[in-house]
Amino acid sequence: MSYPGYPSGPGGYPPQGGGYPPQQGMYPPQAGGYPPQAGMYPPQSGFPPQAGGYPAQPGGYPGYPPQGGGFPPAQPGAYPSVPAGGWGAQPGYGAPGGGMPQGYPGGPAPGQQPMPGYPGGAPAPNPSMPTMPVYGGGAPAGPGGNVGPVGPAIPPANRGYRGTIKDFPGADPLRDVEVLRKAMKGFGTDENAIIELLGNRSNRQRVPMVRAYKTTYGKDLVHDLKSELTGNFEQLVLAMMKSPGEYDAFELHHAIAGAGTDEACLIEILSSRSNAEIREISQIYKTEFGKTLEHAIEHDTSGHFRRLLVSLSQGNRDERETVDISLAKQDAQKLYAAGENKVGTDESQFNAILCARSKPHLRQVFHEYQQMCGKDIEKSICREMSGNLETGMLAVVKCIKNTSGYFAERLNNAIKGAGTKDRTLIRVMVTRSEVDMLDIRQEYLRTYGKSLYTAISGDTSGDYKKLLLKLCGGSD
Template sequence: MAAKGVRRTRGTIQDFPDFDANQDAETLHKAMKGLGTDEAIILDLLTQRSNAQRQQILIGYKTVIGKDLVEDLKSELSGTFESLIVALLISPDRYDAKELHDAVKGAGTSEDVLVEILASRNNSQIHQIVKAYKEDFDSDLEDDLTSDTSGYFERVLVSLVQGNRGETEADPSLAVEDAKALYEAGENAWGTDEERFISILCSRSAPHLLAVFDEYRKINDIDLEDSIGSECSGNLQCVMLAIVKCIKNTPAYFAEKLYNAVKGAGTDESILTRILVSRSEVDLVEIKAAFKAMYDVTLHSAIVGDTGGDFRETLVKLCAGDD
């Protein structure tokens, strides 16, 4: 199964040239059989293959070894390292679906996970996630969201999970109207018209919303984020801010989340895992640049300073250099 071509992305992980899934499968099997497991070989190999290639390795492993690679890895590894390695072997849509399912079906609802994924994915990705969720968990994502959330926060999530955001260029005259509508619904109103915020922020295209944000600043002389901070609270504020930040600069949004994950009270390994796995083939190069620009420290050094063991080494490989 040799690779026919090499895709290039703004991610740190690319297709591995001269790829052979069956050979990789045998290498992984050798690393796990006998006394002890060679974790270095496992993490080194899997972080040098794209997700599409890892999917082929799963098939190759079952073909040449006659066993399930994920099950073998789970029996040999443990802790955060195991979770990270297994995450690398899940396709992007199914990984997002799994994270969303864990967020609503675990002990309590992890609202921050719902916000992060649904606010940052495009229409096509949302549709794939909804489909994968149904296939993998025999449940409807929208139904699970509505049963675990409430109020305007629930309504924002339901709007986002439709994957029906506009995809047109900015309409200058409508951008002015939308900016005025947001101003009238928030800063210039007695109370906040949350429905107007939801309608505009969840349905307009990204280029159009950028124009709306510019017009809003002209009208109100402050950024929309500042208005959301003063007009909304709790989970609604969190999801509204995430939408605006992702529209403005998605890499900066993820850089901020990563920084908070390593610099808060204790390291949040789940956030590090989710973001580095899900963005490694999308825009992790840009996230790294944003991280350095925003915090004057490299993502690589932040990870090295706040994690350890094979988990750290895998994250460092995904990060691909201290630049």
């Protein structure tokens, strides 16, 4: 890699024992030459003195170094320095505001304007997901600098990652949409090609395909998928093309605005998402549907169940990891006094504790409660409450105690019995495939005595089954 105005040789700058030789049209005057710079290219020991100094570089950086502390130190293997985690917080490709920063490999030359990023503004990843690098996993930049994948390499084996779908190394949305276009073009549809592609791309790699498809073919990818696919397979594919926040917002809207209210969906999403996820969902909901999520909940539910959902929709749970044992004992006593130890039930006390306290704190509260009165908190909730409020409170407790066990139960309820609750099955498989699907599979096998893979295989069919099994991640 070379930069305008800098000497180039095989593999970059050849090592020089006493620094770089004088170059015509390079560096600004500096009495006595440049001293060694911390973090620069080893094994250089500084730039040698040059009569008259080094003049400013035409069309490049105005003198070297352009600031008091010298040029920013380079990280190993990178030039110029790259902030931890990549360029800013923007997911997807390139740098904040679109395009890669000046001087970055594959980016514009110093002094030039950065090209628009591709595909700028991709939705933020699910905060509950482990932090992963930008799209592409470290493959070299493509021709032109801002189209090909960029970013640091994916950590080996995604250490600690409990999802079944991972970033596909070197994936390029422009190549991926060619595969989709070929699968849908002409007579018939190559469903297997669609399954193989989407089943091997993470959400942050699938979402940019929508913009890439429109850029390349001038057509809407979602519209073309709808026209080519049908039934539950169509619904599953469309769900996979939305960002996590967008998908949750649309599911909540369907649960509220559809015929009747899908209380189980409201409970599932609001009781299991993090503060950051809920806030993102609320923003998307307001943008897409012209009203706040809280307003929609208030107009479609009632009583203490409404209060529970409104509290959860604030995304304001304490997220501290520390636990105060004495406070946990006090909360356990308050729950006992609000339920088992009084005539009637003080639902507001349950609501205040279950919706505001941190998850580590609540796990300690549940332990103290069991020690104090000899029964699990779930049994007390079942005794003291009923209907949607009981279901909602139990979901909160189950998610805090064992999130993967809660979703294993949701999947079993969707599969067992006459008929399949396909909307629930699709939602859980899509939203948990990059979070904790491996743990859900373990809980499913432990609780129900058969693998989730076997359960899905026996209850679904065709292309729908094939893609679900991709999200499941193989047989146990």
